[in-house]
Amino acid sequence: MDLTSLSSELHRLRDAALASVAAARSSATLELLDVEVLGKKGSLTAVLRGIGSLPPDDRPRVGAVANEVRASIEAALAERRATLRVAELADRLATEAVDVTTPGRPIGRGALHPIIETMGRIAEIFGRFGFIVHEGPEVEDDLTNFQMLNIAPDHPARDLWDTLYVDVPGHLLRTHTSPLQIRVMQAHRPPIRALLPGRVFRYEAVDASHASEFFQVEGLMVDEGTTMGDLRGLLDEFSRAMFGHDKRTRFRPGYYPFTEPSVAFDVECLVCAGSGCPACSRTGWMTILGAGMVHPVVLQHGGLDPERYQGFAFGMGVERIANLRHGVGDLRLYTENDLRFLEQFR
Amino acid sequence: MRVPLNWLREYIDIQLDPEQLAERLTLLGMEVKGIEAWGADWRSVVVGELLTVVRHPRADRLSLTTVDVGAGQVLEIVCGATNIAPGQRVPVALPGAVLPGGRRIERAEKMGVVSNGMLCSGDELNLTSDVDGILILPPGTPLGTELSNLYGDTVLDIDVKPNRGDALSLVGLAREVSIVTGAPVRFPEIGLVESGQPTSELLSISVEEPGLCRRFVARWLSAVKVGPAPDVVQVRLQAAGMRPISNVVDASNYVMLELGKPTHTFDAAAVHDHRLVVRRARAGERLETLDHVQRDLAVEDLVVADAAGPLAIAGIIGGASSEVSERTTAVIIESAIFDPLAIRRTGQRYALRSEASLRFEKGQEFRLARIAADRVAGLIAEWAGASVAAGRADSAAAEPGPTQVPFRPARIDRLLGTQLGPGEQRAILARAEIATEAPNGPATIPIAGEVKPLTATAGLGEALIAVIPSWRADLEIESDVAEEVARVLGYQKIPPILPHTAMPPYLDSPLGVRDLVRQTLAGAGLTEVVTAALIAPRQVEAFRSATPAGPALPGDDPAEGRPIRAVNALSSEHAVLRQQLLAGLLQVVALNLHQGREDVAIFEIGKGYGYDEASGLIREWWRLGFALTGASQPPAWNRISRPWELDDGKGLVELIADRLGFAPPAWTRLVGEPVFHPGRSASGASEGALVGRVGELHPALRATEDLRAERIVIGEFALRGLAGGSPTVANIVPIARYPAIERDLAVVVGQDRTAGEVERTIRSAGGGLLRGVRLFDIYTGPPLGADEHSLAYRLIFQASDRTLTDAEIETTLAAIRAGLAREAGGRIRA
Incomplete structure (x- = not known):
């Protein structure tokens, strides 16, 4: 083998490889081609084995040609590889499409x-x-549910x-959450700001507007300077938070x-915005809670000196608030589940 | 109380329209619940004048009339009444008219003659109680006028609060109107003319129970001609909701509504020896009351009696024997003040609550006993032509002066949050006829009343004295005066502020843990329900635990004691307080299944209740309950539906335990609980934090509880924190720096060995390096023996200070294998 024939052999190999690369239709074919041409047992390696028979002076020149051939094949492979990858990804995405x-x-x-x-x-x-x-x-005692109040x-x-x-002698099912006023005053010293939620019971036939069990929330605030003005201000804030800022209130x-x-x-x-409708008995107003300044006798039963301490309590029916808020017209819906x-x- | 405004105007001038008046009274504390246009249902009823009245040619009892109904229109009308004559003015219902009760009047043929309408009786119009005769109107009544324009009225329905018995009267409400408008109140003029023999010679009284009858006033009337009361009176009574009866009885009722003072009238001829005694009933005494019911009297009852026995149950109802009738010629008026509590108890005993007893229960103004006796006597004299005997029989003629309530204007301002000062407060109180005086020394201020009397001393110049009108028994202590000031001023004039006083110290809300559990379960697909605490005795029994619930969790009551029964329950379905939540939950499941629902997943957080007789303690304990049936997830085309199973129930409990920072519950087989499927139910416990039961509902209960579902998973658990307290705070350990190593291990054991036992054995043999044990497969079938199963676990090993070597892991695994062989008879599968 001489220099010229080896060089032309390399060029032929290059041309054939480039043609194959261009013709490759899948990455798998391309990878196979890569190994066949450039791999350890590939055709390029095989050709270069002939280098050993050349005179030493020619060897670098053939080496240069060989590198050039390898580089151009690698470049073609890389370019073709990229092209095929894009196409193949597109194919995969297309087949993976769902409704x-x-x-x-x-x-x-x-x-x-x-x-x-x-x-x-x-x-x-x-x-x-x-x-708090x-x-x-x-199950409350008569004393706390009624007499102390x-x-x-x-x-x-x-x-x-x-x-x-x-x-149970002397006991009843609490008719309101108000006995908790007494219990809180007996257990905690002022300042007291207590919120007292819970289930209450009444001897009452059940219909759309009466229930024998329902829920109330009681509030109690007692210290040395709590006034009826505080009560009014707080209830106004409550109404704003619960029913919206645009609703008028009446004390x-x-x-x-x-x-x-x-x-x-x-x-x-909330139904007629104050103009009068059946829901509000044409008064334009809906009563949402009862309240007042804690009676001196109740403060006394709570262990507090009514000359020193004063405050307010309020109580509301949770079902009533929920009715107004969500437009529910029948109490039985809450217990039927x-x-x-x-x-x-x- | 029903208040006809035309009647109210008798006592005060009113310029406001009814809506304005209603609002002003409501803001004053006299809440107007409704405004009724009374007489609005007399449509097309007009005033007509009878021109001719002749006998109907074919019917003796009918008359043919011609009636001028105004504007020259004359109608021929057939009428059955006999009290009519030409020249009378009468109410005429024109064709198309609709009378009270919805009765429609049309042109109709009566025995061959066309009647173009109907002449109306007082009863047909709901104006008087006269059924037989046509209502004869006063001669000057304008022709053609709609009757509703003449007799129609506006009736206010006023909710008078229990402390204001004085306002259960037209005069009392006129006083309230006066507070609003400043117009003066016209108290009715008594105008009594006495004649003949003095009362003291005709009648004697004796009060044997002065504690229960503080005053008893009686009057005597003779030559009484019982008949109907004047039409205007009957119209007023009807509008106020009382049925007219006779001039004598109506006079008593009229005065009750006018002054708020009930009185009673006896037929004097029925009173033996003309002597009335107020005493307690004696054992065995009976009385036929006005409603013709024979009543056995109780010895607590106060009666008005004569020598022969009780004549009336005092303050509640009269007796039939002494009832005023058409034959009555002499009448005794009783005007007494009875003890409110005695009246209330007796009224409750007989389930008799009348307009009269209602007023007695709220207390009576002392002087009204005298005034009402005179007023009733005067009206009977006027309406029934009676003569009134001179003087009264009176058991307590001396009337006390007004009470005085000292108060401190500064204290009232401090309570209300106002800055009115003494001058303005005096002016405000004067509007309610409360005079004020300045004391000439220190004053004793009443702070609290009867129960725990308390007073304070106010120095000179600090206090005023309120002189309370005799009718205002509700004003007793300083804060009563404060309310009066506020209400007359108008609550709307109290300036709203926000609290700016000291705050209480922080406390955890008992709602905190409950909310965490609620949100966790809702997130897991369960819907929260709230069921009744009172359930049927049958339900309490059916769901009673066979085994003790175990010790209570910290902060909660133990679940112990017998069920508590409501002694006056209205329904046997709601008669006993529940001891568990399952009965109520299953009722909700049943209801929703009946609605055609197949998938139901619900929970409730609620209380159980018990009474421990031995300790005398009432117990109320908190529980979480749930019930699951149907598909465990919403149906979807892209998922295979799977029913709720026991493992889902356990998983929910494990989720909550994890969420609340509790150790994972250990599960053991539940035995001996008839509510649960014996092979598919478990007890779960996490020491000091969680304890309860979960399982499939026993199939036998599906029938008794009417549950149309194949399988229902139920559970009920006590959780630490449901009764209050804070959720566990996570305590963070550093993330391990050395790798965790996983090994899988399959162990074959007899099927009588549970996964719980196997896992406990693995954990105890694995020691400190074994950080996790997760069951990932259970296999039965060849090549295993028929009574064997294989449990496959993934084991996680880790040390916090080094990377574990294969040798260390092999040593640990060998210990686990040995432990399993020893403790569980297990062998390791390859």
């Missing part, structure tokens, strides 16, 4: 009960004003609370034996 308009795979969703949620929302709002949640027994046995105001009594006299003065708190009818109702609160 994207099908519905997703649903994740199980639960719902939280509107009464517990509303109670939590009330606690959250008053929590912003420093009110306390709880107490639902200035409601003696046979007090005519007992008509306001139809009571369920139990087979008017009410009656409870355990507050003096007593308050009824109204918010503008029909999932078609509950799942709307997600």
Whole structure:
């Protein structure tokens, strides 16, 4: 083998390789070609084995030609490789396409009960004003449920609370959360800002607007300087947070034996915006809670000196607040637990 | 209380329209619940004048009339009444008219004659109680006028609060209107003319129970002609919601509504010896009351009696024998003040609550006993032509002066958050007829009343004295005066501020842990429910635990004691306080299955209740309960549906334990609980943090609880923190710097060996280097023996101070294999 024939052999090999590269239709063919030409046992290596038979002076020149040939084949391979990769990726993406308009795979969703949620929302709002949640027994004694709240046995105001009594002497199912006022005052010294949620019971036939079990939230604030103005301001804030900033409120006299003065708190009818409709008995207002300044006798029963301490209490029915907020018209929906109702609160 | 405004105007001038008046009264504390247009249902009833009245040619009892109904229109009308004559003005229902009760009047043929409408009786119009005769209107009544324009009224329905018995009256409400408008109140003029024999010679009274009857006033009337009361009176009573009866009874009712003072009238002829005694009933005494019910009297009852026995249950209801009737010629008026509590107890005993007893229960103004007796006597004299005997019988004629309540204007301003000062407060109180005086020395301020009397002393110049009108028994202590100031001022004038006083120290909310659990479960696809605490006795029994619940978790009550029963429950379905949540949850499942729902996953956080007789303690403990049935995930075309299983229930409990920072619960087989499937239920416990049961509902209960589902997974757990307290705070350890090494191990054991036992054996044999054990497969079948199963675990080894060598891991694995062979009889699969 001489220099010339070796060189031309290399060029022929190069031309054949370049043609094969150009003709390759897949990366796999290309990789095969790579090994066949450039690999350890490839055709280029085979040709270069002939170098040993050349005179020493010619060897560098053939080496130069060989490098040039290798480089051009590698370049062609790389270029073709890149081209094929793009095409192949495009092919793969095309075959992987799915119908994207099908519905997703649903994740199980639960719902939280509107009464517990509303109670939590009330606690959250008053929590912003420093009110702390306390709880107490639902099987309550007559003393705390009534007498310490200035409601003696046979007090005519007992008509306001139809009571369920139990087979434990001296006990009943608490008719309101107000006995917690007494329990909190007995257990904590002022300043007191307490929020008292829970289940209450009444001797009452169940219909759309009456329940024998429902939930109330009581509030109690007692220290040395809490006024009726504080009560009004706080209730206004509550109404804004719960029903919206644009709703007017009304602060008017009410009656409870355990507050003096007593308050009824109204918010503008959420149905008719105050113009008068059946929902608000055409008054334009809806009563959302009762309140008042804690009666001196109640402070005394709580172990506090009414000359030194004063404060207010308020109480609201959670169902009523939830009714107004969500437009629910029938109390029975809350206790029936029909999932078609509950799942709307997600 | 129903308040016809035309009647109210008798006592005060009112310029406000009814809506304005209603709002002002509501803001004053006299809440107007409704405004009724009374008489609005007399549509097309007009005033007509009878021109002719002749006998119907074919019916003796009918008359043919011609009636001028104004504007020259004359109608022929057939009428069945006999009290009509030409020239009378009468109400005429024109064709198309609709009368109270929805009765529609049309042109109709009556025995061959066309009647173009109907002449109306007072009863047909709900105006008077006269059924037989046509209502004869006063001669000057304008022809053709709609009757509703003449007799229609606006009736306010006012919710008078229990402390304001004085306002259960037109005069009392006129006083409230006066506070609003400043117009003067016209108290009714008594105008009594007495004649003949003095009362003291005709009648004697004796009060044997002065504690229960503070005053008893009686009057005597003779020559009484019982008949209907004047139409205007009947119209007023009807509008106020009382049925007119006779001039005598109506006079008593009229005064009750006018002054708020109930009185009673006896037929004097039925009173033996003309002597009335107020005493307690004696054992065995009976009385037939006005409603013609024979009542056995209780010895606590206060009665008005004569020598022969009880005539009336005092303050509640009269007796039939002494009822005023058409034959009555002499009447005794009783105007008494009875003890409110005694009246209330007796009224409750007989389930008799009348307009009268309602007023007695709220207390009565002392002087009204006298005034009402005179007023009723005067009205009966006027309406029934009676003569009134001179003087009264009166058990306590001396009337006390007004009470005085000293108060401190500065204290009232401090309570209300106002800056009115003494001058303005005096002016405000004067509007409610409360006079004020400055004391000429230190004053004793009433802070708290009867129960725990408390007073404070105010120095000279600090206090004023409120002179309370005799009718305002509700004003007793300083804070009562504060309310009066606030209400007359208007609560709307109290400036709203936000609290700026000292804050209480921080305490965790008991809602915190509950909310974490609720949100976790809702996120896992469960819906929260709230079920009744009172359930049926049957449910309490069916779900009663056979085994003790174990010790209570910290901060919560132990679940112990017998069920607590509501003694006056309205429904047997809600009569006993629950001791677990499962019965209620399954009721919700049943309801939703009946609605056609197949997949139900619900939970509740609620209380159980018990009474421990031995200790006398009432227990209320918190629980989480859940019930799962149907598909465990929403149905989808791209997922194979899988039902809820026991393992899902356990998984939910493990999720909550993890969320609350508790150690994973250890599961053991649950035995002897009839509610659960004996082979598919477990007890779970995490020391001091979580304890409870989960399993499939026993198939037998599917029938008794009416559950149309193949399988239902139920669970109930006590969790630390449900009753209050803070969630566990995560305590972070550094991330290990040396690699963890995993090895899989399959062990073949007899099927009587549980996974729980095998895992405990692996853990105890694995020692400190074994950081994790995860079961990833259970295999049964060839080549294993029929009573064998293979449990495959992935074991994770790690040390915190070095990379473990193969030798160390092999040593540990050898110890585990040996332990399994020894403890569980297991062999290791290749």
